[in-house]
Structures are given as structure tokens and as C-alpha cells.
Amino acid sequence: MEEPFASLNQAGQELEAIQADLQTSPEDAYYDAKSWLWRLERIEEKGYDLPVDWQQYIASLEASFNHIAVQAKQVLPTKTLHQIDLKLHADRAVDRHTDAQLERQERYQLQNKRKLFFISAGAIGIIILIVGLIFFYQWRLFMGDESWFRDVGEERWSALEKRIGLGKPIETRDHKGRTGWLVAANASSLESLKKWKDLGSNIRARDRYGNTALHHAAGRGKPEMIHWLLKQGLEIDATNQEGLTPLHLLFRKSAGNRESEKAANLLIEQGANVSGANPEESIFMAAILWVRGAYFERPNDILEALVAKGVDINHKGANGATALTNSLAKYLPTEPDPKLISETDTLVKFLLDSGATYEKRGFDTFESTLEEEKKLQFSPGIQ
Numbered sequence: 001m002e003e004p005f006a007s008l009n010q011a012g013q014e015l016e017a018i019q020a021d022l023q024t025s026p027e028d029a030y031y032d033a034k035s036w037l038w039r040l041e042r043i044e045e046k047g048y049d050l051p052v053d054w055q056q057y058i059a060s061l062e063a064s065f066n067h068i069a070v071q072a073k074q075v076l077p078t079k080t081l082h083q084i085d086l087k088l089h090a091d092r093a094v095d096r097h098t099d100a101q102l103e104r105q106e107r108y109q110l111q112n113k114r115k116l117f118f119i120s121a122g123a124i125g126i127i128i129l130i131v132g133l134i135f136f137y138q139w140r141l142f143m144g145d146e147s148w149f150r151d152v153g154e155e156r157w158s159a160l161e162k163r164i165g166l167g168k169p170i171e172t173r174d175h176k177g178r179t180g181w182l183v184a185a186n187a188s189s190l191e192s193l194k195k196w197k198d199l200g201s202n203i204r205a206r207d208r209y210g211n212t213a214l215h216h217a218a219g220r221g222k223p224e225m226i227h228w229l230l231k232q233g234l235e236i237d238a239t240n241q242e243g244l245t246p247l248h249l250l251f252r253k254s255a256g257n258r259e260s261e262k263a264a265n266l267l268i269e270q271g272a273n274v275s276g277a278n279p280e281e282s283i284f285m286a287a288i289l290w291v292r293g294a295y296f297e298r299p300n301d302i303l304e305a306l307v308a309k310g311v312d313i314n315h316k317g318a319n320g321a322t323a324l325t326n327s328l329a330k331y332l333p334t335e336p337d338p339k340l341i342s343e344t345d346t347l348v349k350f351l352l353d354s355g356a357t358y359e360k361r362g363f364d365t366f367e368s369t370l371e372e373e374k375k376l377q378f379s380p381g382i383q
Contacts, residue, residue, distance in 0.1 A: 004043045004050065011036050011061050019064075022071055030072035031084050033065040038092055040065070145172055152180045155192055161199070170201055177208025185213035188220045190228060203232055210240035211249075218246035218267065219253040221260030226267065236272050243278030251286035256293050264302050274309045282315040288323045292347065303350060313356050324348070324356040 014032070021029035040062055050058075073081060148168065151159045160180070164170055171179050181201040184192035193213065197203055206212055214234045217225040226246070230236060237245045244252065247267045254260040264287075268274065276283050284306055291302060307313060314322050321329075327348050328336040338358045342349035352358075 004046070004048050005054075007039060007043060008054065008057060008061070011040070011065075012057075015061065015064055018068055022068060026072040026075050027080060027084060029068055030076060030081070031088065033068040033072065034084070034088050035091065036065045037062060037069065038088070038095075042095070145174070148172055149174050149183070152183050155189075155195075157195060164199065170199060171205065173207075177206075179205050181205055182207050182211075182213055182216060185216035185225070185229075186220075188217070188222050188225060190222075190225045193225065193228070197232070203229075204234065206240075209242075212238050212240075212246075214238065214246045215240055215244070215249050218250040218263060221250060221254030221257070221263045223259065223263040223266050226263055230270055236267065236270055237276070239276075243276075245273060245276050245283070247272040247274070248276060248278070248283045248286055251283065251290040254290075256290060261302060265305060268302075268305050268309060274306045274311045277315065279318055281317045282312065284311045284313065284315060285317055285323050285326060288326055288347070292327070303354075307354050313351065313354055322356065322359075324351045324358050327351060328358075 014036070018029050018032045018036075021032070040058055043058065076084075148160075148163060149172075151163070173179055174183070178186065179196075179201060181193065181196040181203060182205055184196055203213065211219075212234060214226065214229045214236070215238070217229055236247075239245055240249070247264065250260065250264055250267065254263065274283055277285075284303075287302060287306060314324075316322055317326075324338065327345070328338060328341065331341060338348060338352060342352050
């Protein structure tokens, strides 16, 4: 229950409004007055040590609310009064049940405090030791290389070459498992990538999430970098720890602009596997979500290229929804009619024209589809 002073101030503030309701809505006035009488009664039951002036204030409020209830009762039909009283009775039962639960919880917590104290006292010492070891390890592993990655980020090549000449491993990694080569890929710097290759960096390195430089370039939607990396022999269908290929990650993470469109077309033309899928979604499903928010004029061009490559247009995601189901989910809460919607929705029309089939699945599937879309907006390692 809230502190009594806050409730009493609120009661005083609402009193005038409840009095005004007597003329326009006696049902509301009766209900509100009775509710406040119940709340004031509960404050008194709690036995708060209130000053005399506050006790007098409570008595004044009770008299005012009681007067309002009596006046409203005189003008309300018996049936209406009975219905309001039933609702008030249900509200009070809920309040009593809540109070009982809180009391049980307080007793349970009190019984466990002593146990937790002794357990915590022993555990704190162990935790402090473990945390100290972890911080020491992190400092040795990462902070010792802080200046190295500062030079990497600012591309101080003379300093980096000097460190490498003195024995600094060129494959030193940051806390995300990225080498200088991968940092350059994530920063979309093609010239830096070329420099790291000249220095002898492992161009097939992966970060802690399994992303290659091609994943980073695709996630940024950079066609020039993708083209150069493919010429260096990077695997076009390499998968990261989520099971995502560069093309799949492009649809997950890149902006829907002309540059990203060009990058997607490049990967498709170079033979990227368009039928791949991780446990949550297929590449085609990711492409549907991507083109829905695209900024270029003809987003269906990408989908046409995927269909031409033989993508399974009726592949079902983890929740059993197809690409067509995904595209219709935004028309909730009305059960969508694909043919009718296709008259105004070019994406739905494209799917139907390409052979997509529709199974009426009900609202639960559509709602879970919307939740699935939210989960698929994050892929670790590409920021």
C-alpha cells in the first residue's frame, strides 16, 4: 500500500471533481466516493502514527465522501447501485488478497534474511577474488593493447609498422575478437584493408562471432569492398556463429539504399547461395523484411533476382510463417485477404505472382511473426 500522506493528498485533490460528478455522472461519483472510503478505511487499519491534524483531515474526508455517496444513492436506480456495489466488493477482495500476499512475502523474506546473510558473507569473499582475477586478466588481455588499437583506429601506419617490427603480433585482437584487418572492414575502409593485407594480415580471420571481413562489408552494404574481397578469394557463403552468410547479413543489417541494393545484386550475381537459412529465417525472408523498409524505387528487383536463382518462396520460418504471411502481418487485427491487399500492396502482389501460397493461419501466427521480426533486427559483431 502507498504511503498515507500521498493518498490523503490525492483524496483531497479528487474530492472536488467527484462532487462535480454528482450532477453529470452520479454512477461515477458513487463509485469513486465509495472507493475512497475504502482506501481511507485501509489507512486507518494499518495503524499509522499520524499527527492529530492528519487524523482530523481523514475524518473530514470520510464525512465528505460519505455525503457524496448518500446523495448519489438517492438518485441512482436500485439495479445500478447493486451493480456498482458488486464491483466495489470485487475490488476490495482483490485488495485483501494482495495484502495477504504481501504479508506472506514479507514473512518469507524475513526468514531467509539470516540464511542469505551467512551465505552471502562467504560468497562475497569468493566473488571478490574471482572479480579481481577477471579484471586482472582483462587488463592483461585488452588494456595492455589499448595503445595498439588506438593506433589501429586512427590508422597510424608508421607506429603500427614499428610495433610489428619489434615483435607485436599483427593478429592482436580487441574485445570483440577483431584484428586490425577486421576493424578496417567494419569501418568500411577499403584502403586500410589493402594496407593490412600488404602488412601480412590474415585476410580469412574471423571475429569472436564468426564474421569474416566479407560479413562486415556486406553488413555495411559496401559493393566496392565486397568486390575487392571476393577477388582476394574470401568465401562468398561463409557462415558466422548465427549461421548467416554475407548476403543474409546484408539483408539483416545494411541500410535499404541504392548502395546496399548494388551490394546485394553483386553478391547474387557472383553466385551467393540464395537458399540458405538459419534456424530463425531464410535469406528470402530476411530480404522481405529488408525491402519493406527500403528507400530505393523498385525494391522488388532484389526479390526478382532471388526468385530467378530458384529461392524457395514458400519457405517457413521458425514460427511456421512464410514470406507472404510476414508481409500480411502488418494488416492485423483484420484477417487479411491476400488478393484484395495485392491491389494496393506491390510486395504482396509480387509474392502472389511469383507463386507464393497462402495458408490461413489465424491471428496467433501473425502476432508471433511480428515478435519474430523484432528479434531478427540484431546480429552481434556488426555495428
